[in-house]
Amino acid sequence: MGRAPCCDKANVKKGPWSPEEDRQLKEYIEKYGTGGNWIALPHKAGLNRCGKSCRLRWLNYLRPNIKHGDFTDDEDRTICNLYATIGSRWSIIASQLPGRTDNDIKNYWNTKLKKKLLGFPPSQRKTQQQLQKQQHQQHLFPYPLEICRTGSFSSPPSLEGVQNSQYLLNPMAATTFSSTLPQGSMHQSQVKDSSSLLMFGSEHSCSSSDGSCTQISYGSNVVVDYELCNGGQQMRSLESFLYEETQKLLLGDGEASLEYNIEEIKPLVGPNNWCNSLFGDDLSSATTKDISFKTTGKAMYYY
DNA sequence: AACATATGCAACCGCGATCTC
DNA sequence: AGAGATCGCGGTTGCATATGT
Numbered sequence: 236m237g238r239a240p241c242c243d244k245a246n247v248k249k250g251p252w253s254p255e256e257d258r259q260l261k262e263y264i265e266k267y268g269t270g271g272n273w274i275a276l277p278h279k280a281g282l283n284r285c286g287k288s289c290r291l292r293w294l295n296y297l298r299p300n301i302k303h304g305d306f307t308d309d310e311d312r313t314i315c316n317l318y319a320t321i322g323s324r325w326s327i328i329a330s331q332l333p334g335r336t337d338n339d340i341k342n343y344w345n346t347k348l349k350k351k352l353l354g355f356p357p358s359q360r361k362t363q364q365q366l367q368k369q370q371h372q373q374h375l376f377p378y379p380l381e382i383c384r385t386g387s388f389s390s391p392p393s394l395e396g397v398q399n400s401q402y403l404l405n406p407m408a409a410t411t412f413s414s415t416l417p418q419g420s421m422h423q424s425q426v427k428d429s430s431s432l433l434m435f436g437s438e439h440s441c442s443s444s445d446g447s448c449t450q451i452s453y454g455s456n457v458v459v460d461y462e463l464c465n466g467g468q469q470m471r472s473l474e475s476f477l478y479e480e481t482q483k484l485l486l487g488d489g490e491a492s493l494e495y496n497i498e499e500i501k502p503l504v505g506p507n508n509w510c511n512s513l514f515g516d517d518l519s520s521a522t523t524k525d526i527s528f529k530t531t532g533k534a535m536y537y538y
Numbered sequence: 539a540a541c542a543t544a545t546g547c548a549a550c551c552g553c554g555a556t557c558t559c
Numbered sequence: 560a561g562a563g564a565t566c567g568c569g570g571t572t573g574c575a576t577a578t579g580t
Contacts, residue, residue: 251548251574274565290566291549326568341569342547 247277247285252292256282260289261297269293295336302334306343314340314348 248256263280270276273286282289295301306314310332317328323344325337332340 249550272565285550286565287551287567288549294567295548323569337568338548345570346546 246283247288248283249285249288252296256284257292257297260292264293264297291338295338300334301336303339306335306348310335311348314344318344 252260259280259282263276267279269290270279273290275286276282277284277286277289280289284292313331314328317324317331321327323341325341325344329335329337329340
């Protein structure tokens with residue numbers, strides 16, 4: 236037996252909300268609140284709408300302090316950092332961005348940010364100036380890199396820590412994402428603990444025409460230890476690692492990097508691992524996607 | 539100017555989680 | 560304990576608008 240519908244779908248209005256409906260819903264909620272029952276709310280408010288539709292309209296559009304319009308660079312950075320860390324958990328990401336809704340962020344990611352990070356042309360409508368800029372960046376960064384963090388974790392990173400940390404994302408967007416690092420310096424971190432998420436790199440100024448571009452580069456002496464993913468000591472260059480992981484993650488093939496099931500991963504990540512602190516002790520409740528990125532945040536060594 | 543196509547975003551849908559009785 | 564009701568989330572769709580040809 237299937238679940239009973241939450242409303243009579245044949246007799247409720249669907250589609251865009253009219254200003255009058257908005258006014259009715261807003262007035263009712265401001266006066267009486269939601270009463271913890273969205274299903275009953277539309278009837279009480281005199282609306283011929285499904286409760287779910289009312290909830291969505293309120294949360295995404297009508298409730299106070301909703302921010303509409305362009306996302307700032309800071310917001311971009313936060314979204315990218317969190318997406319790379321926790322995946323498409325839009326409600327969690329939205330909770331870190333006051334005034335933004337999960338729907339907004341999801342739309343923004345799917346329509347703009349993902350393409351921006353992958354270096355895809357955002358549109359056929361691109362101006363000549365934008366095309367030249369993209370070509371310039373592609374010349375500097377032949378493929379996208381993914382998350383690089385300077386510093387090391389002495390304790391598990393919190394969501395806030397992730398949000399504020401100095402992650403460097405796709406150098407296609409280097410002008411946006413690299414500004415938190417001092418230029419001309421080498422950033423290095425030593426791995427103390429294979430469960431730490433740790434990456435590092437060096438950066439130097441490049442000769443971008445407007446002087447605003449910072450190029451991130453990685454020396455060939457940087458290698459990656461696949462301790463968690465491969466259970467061995469297989470080494471790859473950082474560049475190939477980052478490139479492949481980025482492709483998997485951003486092209487929606489994030490699971491590919493996790494070749495082991497939860498039971499195999501558990502003993503590797505250990506009881507004090509930050510993966511546990513983010514998702515609770517019960518890793519069995521985590522989905523493959525939950526931990527696929529964590530386990531690819533594997534230890535790295537600098538020689 | 540007309541048509542084709544891409545884009546952005548509001549809204550819908552289905553399903554797992556949680557609550558209530 | 561378990562069945563139904565509701566919530567909340569993430570994926571997807573549909574349509575108005577913008578832009579290219």
